[in-house]
Amino acid sequence: MDERDVDEFDCAWRKYEPLTSSVRRLVDLTIRSEADERAVAAAEKLIDAATRLLSRRTLPGSYGIPRTADGRAMPWGNAAIGLRNPIAPPLVLHRAPDDSMWCVADLGAAYEGPPGCVHGGVSALVLDQLLGAVAQRPGEPAVTGTLTVRYLRPVPLGRIRGEASVRSHEGVKTFASGRIVVAGQPAVLADGVFIRPGSRS
C-alpha cells in the first residue's frame, strides 16, 4: 500500500478536479483548433507557463494508488478512470444490484480512430478496465490474463455505454464478459480471464 501523504479525499478532489477538467478541454481544442499561427503560439506560451507552475513540486514518478487516512484508494492517475489523468475520459464505473457493472462515457475527438469513430484500442481500454473491476473482489485485485475483443460494428464518437459481468470462477481465475452498446445495439464484445493472485478458492 502506498503510504504517501495525501490531502483528504474531498479536499484533493476540489483542488484537482477543475484543473483536470480544464486540461481535458484543452486536449480537445489542441486537436480541433483552426486558430491562426499567432493564437496557437500564444496558447503554447500560456500552457508552458501553467506547466512551470505545476512543476514547482512534483511526485518523483507516476501517481500510483495512494490511500487517504481512512483507507480510500485514489487511483487518480489511472489511464481509464483517473480523476487527475486528462487522458482518462474518465470512466465512472457503477455496480448494479446483481453485481454486474456498467459505465457511460462521452468520448470526443481525442478518442478517435477511424474518422468519426472510437479507436478500437480505446474500446479495448474501456472494456479492460470494466471487466477487471467486475472480476475484482474487495482486497483481492485482479490482473488481466487474457482479453479478447470482438468488433461487431463501428462505435461513433459520443456517448457509449459499457456493461460487464462475471461468468464464472475457476481457482485463481475469474471469467468475465462485457460489451459496448451503441444506440441499444452491441457494438464491441469482450471476454476476459482475470487472475486474483491472492485468491485461495
Place this chain on the structure above:
Amino acid sequence: MDERDVDEFDCAWRKYEPLTSSVRRLVDLTIRSEADERAVAAAEKLIDAATRLLSRRTLPGSYGIPRTADGRAMPWGNAAIGLRNPIAPPLVLHRAPDDSMWCVADLGAAYEGPPGCVHGGVSALVLDQLLGAVAQRPGEPAVTGTLTVRYLRPVPLGRIRGEASVRSHEGVKTFASGRIVVAGQPAVLADGVFIRPGSRS
C-alpha cells in the same frame, strides 16, 4: 476522402507539433504536481486562457483523416499515433525490410494502470494500432475484427518496444500477431483478425 483544406504538411507540422508537445508535458504535470492550491488555481486560469485562444476557430467535429494536396494522409487526431492528439504517446510506426512493423514509445505517468506499470488497456491500444497497420495494404484500410491480448508480465512505465507481423491471409481477412517487449522479454502478446472490406483476393 476528407477534402478539408489543410495547410501543407510541413507547415501544419511546425504549427501544431510544439503545441501538442506542450500539452503532453502539461498532462504529465497535471497528474504529478504537488504544487500548492494557489499555483494550481493559477495554472488552471492560464490553461483556460489557452483554450479560449484555440477556440477562436475550430473544426465542427473530430479531426478525421484529412489529406494534403499531394495526397498524404494526416491521421493527426488518432488516439494512438495522432501528432495533434496529446493523448497519443504518439506512437511512430516503422516498417522493417521483411514487411513486419515495430515501434518504440516512452509511456509516462499518463499511461498507468497498476502502480508503476502500463495500463493493460494501453498495451491493447498500442497493439491494436500496430497490428492494424501491419495488416493494412496501400489503399485498403483494414478494420479490426478480433483482437486477443495475453498479458504475460507487467509492463513497467518507461520505454516499450512493440513488434507485429502478418501471419496469413484468407479472403478478406488478414491474420496478424505481435507483442510488447520489455528488456528483451515478451510481456504482452496479441493476435488479431483484420478485415479489409475492399479486398477481393
